[in-house]
Amino acid sequence: MWLEKSYEFWAGVLAASVYVYQTHKEKALPSRLLMVVGSSLLGVSLASEVSASRGAPETLCAVLLIAGGYLALDIVGALIQDRKFLQEILSKRFGK
Numbered sequence: 439m440w441l442e443k444s445y446e447f448w449a450g451v452l453a454a455s456v457y458v459y460q461t462h463k464e465k466a467l468p469s470r471l472l473m474v475v476g477s478s479l480l481g482v483s484l485a486s487e488v489s490a491s492r493g494a495p496e497t498l499c500a501v502l503l504i505a506g507g508y509l510a511l512d513i514v515g516a517l518i519q520d521r522k523f524l525q526e527i528l529s530k531r532f533g534k
Contacts, residue, residue: 443496450497451482454504461508478517 455478462470481504488503489496516526 447497450501454501458508480507
């Protein structure tokens with residue numbers, strides 16, 4: 439369970455979360471918080487499974503998953519905001 443994690447694990451999660459928060463200084467506070475919460479929960483929830491399957495330290499997996507989750511959320515957010523690009527992709531995909 440999450441309460442059984444070490445202090446080092448939570449320090450890594452906090453550091454990665456602060457990094458995600460700081461990289462979005464130009465965004466509004468709700469957007470920044472959603473990005474931090476989303477990527478942090480993704481990293482914390484998957485860290486033990488990824489650690490077990492890869493044989494890597496759980497803290498390292500959590501930090502990398504948080505950073506990767508942030509990157510994925512950022513890319514998806516940018517694609518959604520670029521409506522013209524999204525319309526081109528959808529029109530090519532569905533032929534409209």
